[in-house]
Amino acid sequence: MSQLGYNISEFARMIVGAIPIRYGDASTTPNRGGRIDYSDVQVVPATEFVRLSALGTPVIFPITFKGGEYQYYNRRGEVVTRQMRDFALPASCIAQFRRSKIKEKTRVVASQSSVKEIYGHDDWSITITGVFFDDDAHPQGLTDWRDQKNTLLEWEELADSVEVEGDLFADLNIFKIDINDIQMAQTYGRDRVMAFQIQCESDDPRDLFDL
Numbered sequence: 001m002s003q004l005g006y007n008i009s010e011f012a013r014m015i016v017g018a019i020p021i022r023y024g025d026a027s028t029t030p031n032r033g034g035r036i037d038y039s040d041v042q043v044v045p046a047t048e049f050v051r052l053s054a055l056g057t058p059v060i061f062p063i064t065f066k067g068g069e070y071q072y073y074n075r076r077g078e079v080v081t082r083q084m085r086d087f088a089l090p091a092s093c094i095a096q097f098r099r100s101k102i103k104e105k106t107r108v109v110a111s112q113s114s115v116k117e118i119y120g121h122d123d124w125s126i127t128i129t130g131v132f133f134d135d136d137a138h139p140q141g142l143t144d145w146r147d148q149k150n151t152l153l154e155w156e157e158l159a160d161s162v163e164v165e166g167d168l169f170a171d172l173n174i175f176k177i178d179i180n181d182i183q184m185a186q187t188y189g190r191d192r193v194m195a196f197q198i199q200c201e202s203d204d205p206r207d208l209f210d211l
Helices: 008-016 145-156 167-171
Strands: 068-071 077-083 094-098 101-105 114-121 125-133 162-165 175-188 194-200
Touching: 077 094, 094 167, 125 145, 145 175, 162 167
Parallel strands: none
Antiparallel strands: 068 077, 094 125, 101 114, 125 194, 162 175, 175 194
16 A cells, blocks of 8 residues: 555565566556655556556565364364355565475495485475565455455465465466464564464375275
8 A cells, every 4th residue: 555655565575575566567566656666667558467466566476275164173163164265365475386305315335425215205394474564456355464464364374275266386286285383473663464484284184984
């Protein structure tokens, strides 16, 4: 929201450090006036992004938790179901992916090498980093940063894997994730802004009776 006086480059550094910020074509580039600083930005074709955030920044790879029926523990420790709505993660989010091979190493006497037995690949380890901020363009109408935070916590409380939608995830054949932990941090010198990080891993849910 323009009245908050965001500096776009500074805002990006809160997420992943100094990175280039790029905007859409001339028809979508935001007004350079007001209290938001758009200095030193680049322009990209409108075909490269999906939508614009309320700050005018392009959302190139949006991430959405898909709604549906999910399991969670109630206060009595019983597994019950809850209907969840779609939740588009804040437009600031960036995802990082890492995967290891599952293998055993056997050391060889008088050798500088080893014998390796490879069994397959581990789950994808995924880190999603972002910032909650007021976004009038949020797809589900969660315009207040606190509503975004509270909704994410509802998803974190589930005792279930989460169906995820996003091109980066689909490219790696990741369609469900399991949330391991969430970190949130106050942003120095800023109100109505909170940084967060989600640690999760890919999931391929299978019922025991199907094995």
